[in-house]
Amino acid sequence: MAGRPPAGRLGRRLGAALLVVVTALASGCTAEDAAPKNSKVELSVFWWGGDRRAELTKKALDVYTERYPDVTFKFTHQGNAGYFDKLSTEAAAGNAPDIFQIDDNYLTEYAQREILLDLTDYVRSDVLDLRKLPAGLAQSSQVTGRTVAAAAAENTPGLIYNKSLLDRLDLPEPTIGMSYEDYLDWAARITERSDGKVYGTMDPSADYKALWVWLRSQEKELYRGRQMGFTESDLTRWFELWAGAREREAAPPGRVTQPANGGDVTKQLVSTGTAATSFVWSNQLSELQKLTKDRLEVVSYPGNPAAQWARASLYWAAFRGTRHPETAVHVIDFLVNDAVAGEILGTERGLSANLDVRRAVEASLTDESMKQSVAFETTMTEKFGAAPVPPPKGHATIKQLLIQAAESVQFGKATPRAAAAAFISQANAALTS
Known part of the structure; x- marks a missing residue:
């Protein structure tokens, strides 16, 4: 099935894939949307940041398209100023990007406004795998017990x-x-x-x-x-x-x-x-x-x-109204957990959230200051307290x-x-x- 990501992660048990279909039905998409098929999908992706972040993000998502040629991306990025005003306006009109960057300033507010796709069942079925993230970092993606995003990177x-x-x-x-x-x-x-x-x-x-x-x-x-x-x-x-x-x-x-x-x-x-x-x-x-x-x-x-505590410097989230929820979640999983994507993205948003990917990235670092940051974060991992709940609106x-x-x-x-x-x-x- 080249061209379209399978239901669930690559090589996942059939039972997990079937659970995703049930999840997709519960979230409002059809079984046809959730099932693997060869049809063209374009996902819009929105983030803030400078030219370097844009270059690396596009490069990582190009790798995804190389693996799944039927999935392409429409990129939009800008500076931090006005980013959430634009995102809020688009969400209110029902045409927010399929995938977007968010931080803890707005995570709770956007979850409460039902802008964010509920990822809880995708996590339970391992379509979105958060098991390689520090426990506090995975927990920080939850609002009122629901997983509403995935940490893009970690800092403290x-x-x-x-x-x-x-x-x-x-x-x-x-x-x-x-x-x-x-x-x-x-x-x-x-x-x-x-x-x-x-x-x-x-x-x-x-x-x-x-x-x-x-x-x-x-x-x-x-x-x-x-x-x-x-x-x-x-x-x-x-x-x-x-x-x-x-x-x-x-x-x-x-x-x-x-x-x-x-x-x-x-x-x-x-x-x-x-x-x-x-x-x-x-x-x-x-x-x-x-x-x-x-x-x-x-x-x-x-x-x-x-x-x-281990804090998510930024999160990846999906729009609740996306027409392709499972594909969007699969892309988020790729950005968080894939080693190739991790090495491309490096430390631009912070340290890799996935600990295995972080070790791979650390081995490839040439910037001495970034090596120090990674070493410090590793030292602190054993000392961190429990993560607080995300800040309120x-x-x-x-x-x-x-x-x-x-x-x-x-x-x-x-x-x-x-x-x-x-x-x-x-x-x-x-x-x-």
Whole structure:
């Protein structure tokens, strides 16, 4: 049956293929749609990202078409700005792409709006195989118990630090499990020994993922259903922690920190030489390394490493209204689990979600920074805690509200308690609107 992917994965038992047909019927397509046949299928695929991502994604899907000539693709990609506005408009009109990229900012919202194809039965029948993904990564694709996407790649928070600077100052490197108290003492020594030319740490008080990891180290979460999972008192302590770091000059003043608060890699303080560390995603090490001649390395955020988890940097999802659900799912399975596809896609979206594919990709890497990222993620795999449920609808708004609240403290416009109170009120309102 060259030309069209078989029901289920290649070589799957007939029983699994039959189960897929039942699943397809339940999801609204016909048995004829689900059955193997030689008919031309064109699937539309939509993602955001730069030219390099587009080149690699197209190349991987060309391999799929080589194997199954009856399945071709219509590609569309753009920058992140406006991506979800366009996707939402197309979904409302019933003509969303068959397969598209999504992240945890919108995963829950799109699942609740019934835009995403329910993949649960495809996973049960192994049409979509998630068994080679870390358990937390597979779990992160679920909303209210349903699998609604598949992780395209993995990352986790990473504290990127300037090793060359530490060598010059004859200071030790940060370590996994370092307490926040020890971390800030260490950072203050950097500022002092560099005569104030470099601050020991960036101030991540505006960064939701830094706050989330800090909360998890205290057995709390960023969210609890459709409410914030922490109190005004918790957030006050978080803001006070970094206000103290600024006061002792372990961290820079607000005017220095502000450009980095939005997450722009080119403005991170470890790459501009303003601070010895930046709180980012571990897979951003390679991008940051290109911006400085000093050697950068990565370690976990301060605190218990079990507060971190294997996070899907991005997901692949299918449109609930696709005319070819099984073929779309088969393509997603290919992008996640196929070794050839994995080697083509490399680490552009993050580390391969499939652990076997990740090992194959790691062996082919030539970028030393990416090798470090993979090695770090591998080390952390045994230390990760359970993955939290995907953020609720409104997560993107919450991130912006946190930046506003943190900056009001960074610039002395509000006390930590006043900023925390304003944030909790606004955030809970945003989540329930």
